[in-house]
Amino acid sequence: MTVQSSDEIDPLEIEVGGRALLTEPLLNKGLAFTVEERSAFGLHGLLPPHIETLEEQVERRLIAVRRLRTNAERYHFLSDLQDENETLFYALITSHLSEMLPIIYTPTVGQGCQEFSDYWRYPRGLFLSLPYKDRIAEILSHPRYDRVETIVVSDGERVLGLGDQGVGGMGIPVGKLALYTACGGLNPATTLPVFLDVGTDNQARLDDPLYIGWRHARVRGPEYDAFVESFVSALEERWPNVLLQWEDFARGQAGTLLNRYRDRLLTFNDDIQGTAAVAAGTLLAAMHVSGVAFKDQRIVIVGAGSAGCGIAKLILHQMVESGLSEAEARRRFHAVDIDGLLVEGMPGLLDFQQPFAQPREAVADWKRKGAGKITLEDVVANAKPTLMIGVSAQPGIFHEELVRTMAANVDRPVIMPLSNPTSRAEAMPKDLVEWTDGRVITCTGSPFTPVEYGGRLHVIDQTNNAYIFPGLGLGVLAVGARRVSDGMFAAAARALAAISPARKDPHASLLPPTDSLRDVAIAIAAAVAKRARDEGLCDAFEDDDLPLLLAKKQWRPVYRLYVKKPGYRRIPQRPDL
Numbered sequence: 312m313t314v315q316s317s318d319e320i321d322p323l324e325i326e327v328g329g330r331a332l333l334t335e336p337l338l339n340k341g342l343a344f345t346v347e348e349r350s351a352f353g354l355h356g357l358l359p360p361h362i363e364t365l366e367e368q369v370e371r372r373l374i375a376v377r378r379l380r381t382n383a384e385r386y387h388f389l390s391d392l393q394d395e396n397e398t399l400f401y402a403l404i405t406s407h408l409s410e411m412l413p414i415i416y417t418p419t420v421g422q423g424c425q426e427f428s429d430y431w432r433y434p435r436g437l438f439l440s441l442p443y444k445d446r447i448a449e450i451l452s453h454p455r456y457d458r459v460e461t462i463v464v465s466d467g468e469r470v471l472g473l474g475d476q477g478v479g480g481m482g483i484p485v486g487k488l489a490l491y492t493a494c495g496g497l498n499p500a501t502t503l504p505v506f507l508d509v510g511t512d513n514q515a516r517l518d519d520p521l522y523i524g525w526r527h528a529r530v531r532g533p534e535y536d537a538f539v540e541s542f543v544s545a546l547e548e549r550w551p552n553v554l555l556q557w558e559d560f561a562r563g564q565a566g567t568l569l570n571r572y573r574d575r576l577l578t579f580n581d582d583i584q585g586t587a588a589v590a591a592g593t594l595l596a597a598m599h600v601s602g603v604a605f606k607d608q609r610i611v612i613v614g615a616g617s618a619g620c621g622i623a624k625l626i627l628h629q630m631v632e633s634g635l636s637e638a639e640a641r642r643r644f645h646a647v648d649i650d651g652l653l654v655e656g657m658p659g660l661l662d663f664q665q666p667f668a669q670p671r672e673a674v675a676d677w678k679r680k681g682a683g684k685i686t687l688e689d690v691v692a693n694a695k696p697t698l699m700i701g702v703s704a705q706p707g708i709f710h711e712e713l714v715r716t717m718a719a720n721v722d723r724p725v726i727m728p729l730s731n732p733t734s735r736a737e738a739m740p741k742d743l744v745e746w747t748d749g750r751v752i753t754c755t756g757s758p759f760t761p762v763e764y765g766g767r768l769h770v771i772d773q774t775n776n777a778y779i780f781p782g783l784g785l786g787v788l789a790v791g792a793r794r795v796s797d798g799m800f801a802a803a804a805r806a807l808a809a810i811s812p813a814r815k816d817p818h819a820s821l822l823p824p825t826d827s828l829r830d831v832a833i834a835i836a837a838a839v840a841k842r843a844r845d846e847g848l849c850d851a852f853e854d855d856d857l858p859l860l861l862a863k864k865q866w867r868p869v870y871r872l873y874v875k876k877p878g879y880r881r882i883p884q885r886p887d888l
């Protein structure tokens with residue numbers, strides 16, 4: 312449903328004109344300003360005389376972006392466009408989603424974060440640095456942020472699979488929020504990227520004279536906790552109902568922060584809960600194709616960090632719902648980390664890893680003689696997994712022999728190398744298809760081109776949390792949910808599986824194409840909103856009213872007519888210096 316909100320129809324009253332209007336990305340229309348607007352706002356002469364429609368502007372930028380040689384160049388070009396004219400930026404992105412997503416988001420955003428300081432041009436979002444911790448409330452208080460409803464925050468310690476990028480991690484909140492608007496339809500004027508700069512332990516960044524973050528070892532412990540707490544309490548004070556998404560925090564930190572704040576705010580961790588929901592949704596869809604039910608799944612998770620254990624937790628939940636006892640379901644998980652298979656009583660096991668450690672006696676004879684640990688190879692040979700998920704950031708860890716061993720024991724091995732960006736993928740889909748003689752059901756964290764094998768084209772699904780978070784945000788905001796629950800992620804996973812093209816055709820892809828992410832977001836949002844209501848986390852509404860509630864929350868990139876606001880000022884074109 313597309314609803315023309317009164318926001319789109321009514322003229323917008325504007326306070327400033329001239330250059331100030333052209334340099335405000337939320338208002339600028341560039342060559343699309345009409346003659347009347349150019350006259351009213353003192354724009355004649357500042358723009359060439361040609362007048363374009365939004366569609367023509369999109370075409371012009373599309374030609375320019377396609378002419379560039381690399382996706383990194385395109386990333387910077389599009390960042391500049393976003394900082395110049397947000398309506399045009401989103402009109403371009405939404406009309407070419409599958410082409411633009413890999414540029415503004417995964418995988419290119421990873422390079423954007425690594426080179427953040429090198430290409431620094433124009434600030435976007437808020438940088439909260441530890442040395443200025445006493446200024447947080449003051450910074451948030453600016454009237455510019457009065458309408459904020461959605462914040463994505465990072466401290467840059469685990470940027471995709473690229474580790475600590477310090478202030479470069481700001482690229483992640485910026486990219487995620489671009490998807491909130493492009494896919495979920497949230498108004499960009501209501502979103503705010505925030506970076507918590509607590510230093511970095513990335514020596515290359517610290518040594519780099521161009522580095523623009525706080526040049527200091529990463530602050531940890533009580534001082535870090537107090538800083539995050541000051542941010543959260545200032546945020547609660549300023550926007551009591553804001554949706555806060557934690558993104559790309561290090562493994563220990565991510566779960567700790569989520570547990571600390573999940574009952575206090577409308578908040579979730581995308582790497583733990585969003586990744587889990589998309590993986591579980593894809594698995595549900597894959598089960599239609601493989602014919603292996605939950606109760607018969609044997610699962611290996613490689614990389615037992617917060618993302619890996621988050622995935623395990625959600626799949627476990629589904630297994631228990633499908634009738635397995637919790638103890639039995641737990642035995643089906645084999646979590647492998649740097650020290651090999653997680654086994655009960657192992658030193659250094661983290662809290663969130665405990666439930667997925669295997670009983671010592673169950674795996675007693677898996678270790679090879681003289682070996683210090685039970686390796687991934689031992690696990691695959693002995694556990695005979697039906698599903699193998701990689702969230703390890705270890706490129707190539709799903710090697711040929713390992714994959715062939717797995718494929719020897721199951722008809723349709725399901726293999727998900729989810730680590731991002733492309734350079735961190737556990738395997739290349741093309742290899743997985745070849746090593747399994749085309750039997751693999753595979754999906755990845757980054758986008759890959761389809762693989763031709765045996766006269767058939769294998770579409771490689773992108774099992775990325777972009778299938779979940781934009782819809783989740785839309786759903787909770789549309790119905791005014793007070794908390795984000797695990798049940799909402801389970802509902803989102805089921806909703807994703809329900810729209811899987813493979814339900815109708817086993818040769819079709821598991822996930823809808825990324826071009827349809829706007830429709831996906833609506834389906835996810837509806838499921839999340841209903842779940843919020845059923846859990847008593849928002850006010851009641853009728854199912855029939857939901858489409859309108861969601862549509863009303865969706866902003867579309869179209870230009871509105873501008874008229875002068877009473878008190879309109881013409882800012883001097885050139886200040887005296």
Ligand SMILES: O=C([O-])CC(=O)C(=O)O
Nearest residue numbers: 417471559582731775776
């Ligand atoms: O950003 C992505 O593509 C997925 C994600 O959250 C991560 O890898 O941390």
Ligand SMILES: [Mg+2]
Nearest residue numbers: 471558559582
């Ligand atoms: Mg992430």
